[in-house]
Amino acid sequence: MSTRDNLLDAFEELLIDDGERSATLEAVAARAQVSKGGLLYHFKSKDALVEGLLERLVEHAQIDAEQMRTDPRGPSAYYVDTSVYAGSALDRSLMATARLIQETPRVRETMQDIHQRWFSIILQEVGERGAARAVMLIGDGLYYNAVLSGGTSAEDVAGTDPDDRAELLSVVARLTGRQG
Amino acid sequence: MSTRDNLLDAFEELLIDDGERSATLEAVAARAQVSKGGLLYHFKSKDALVEGLLERLVEHAQIDAEQMRTDPRGPSAYYVDTSVYAGSALDRSLMATARLIQETPRVRETMQDIHQRWFSIILQEVGERGAARAVMLIGDGLYYNAVLSGGTSAEDVAGTDPDDRAELLSVVARLTGRQG
């Protein structure tokens, strides 16, 4: 893997596990097993490091949106089912980026863009605005619970239980009008 | 108002508007129109300041839980309807505290406690676990959107529109079995 990606991985891990404050240039460099100078060769400033994180997030989100559109269960079921933190590349990008809200406006704008795109896809499937919003909010709620549970193991996160997931998906099916 | 409460208010405002990093002792003292030494007389350390914030949060949450139980529309409708950021004392406490997750474990524990209590109340009303979870998640999603929208004016926050709120409440009514 490129040193660049290695550094971004280290940055993500630190953000998720220890938060914004702990994700200093020195800590990122240390975790990537590079010196601070080595880091600053690839990213000229901390802003550049954040920008690199956002670029990767957008890439992952685009791939995810495509899978969301083509999933046989439909976008809504896909969205709710994948909103539980499972440690995917997108999950990690999102969790890490969430720690940086109000660091710079770019972070919030990027996350809102992605969020808006998801909503468009779900609205297209569901048709009705109210139900589409409810589905979105359930996914958002799951994501919020993951953030609230923080860097702790995914085991404790609400929604990991298979029965709970099935139950929730049936509620979503009712809301979307599919098989419900 | 006591200087203590004044300082906690200033701390909250800074956290909401500018984030954890900007909420330094100096900044808090300045916003409360007190010197840094004055602040440190009331709160011996930054941890003590955070602890003060958590105590107020718990107080507000207890009052809110009581209103939730006694609201004529039922706890679920109350929860979803009040999860939209409206600038109440509880809203501000929650938003501010949300910025401090992963600062110390105490923050996360306190928020999870409050969250658990809300769930108990809703489950008691709804009866069925799956539906109760769905209702909770919708509220959580609204709250997450508020956090995502950050310190920006509440106008842009999804869920502020009266029609949207009514539509959402009817979905909740369907899930809880009330009037739906």
Added chain:
DNA sequence: GTCTATAGCTCGATAGAC
């Protein structure tokens, strides 16, 4: 109860050797 001054530390960023 509130103030100023400052010690001690850590951060982001630069400079320059290799």
Added chain:
DNA sequence: GTCTATCGAGCTATAGAC
């Protein structure tokens, strides 16, 4: 492409005057 060394700024916390 990676390293060490260091500067200047900003942070928490302490000491002591008023």
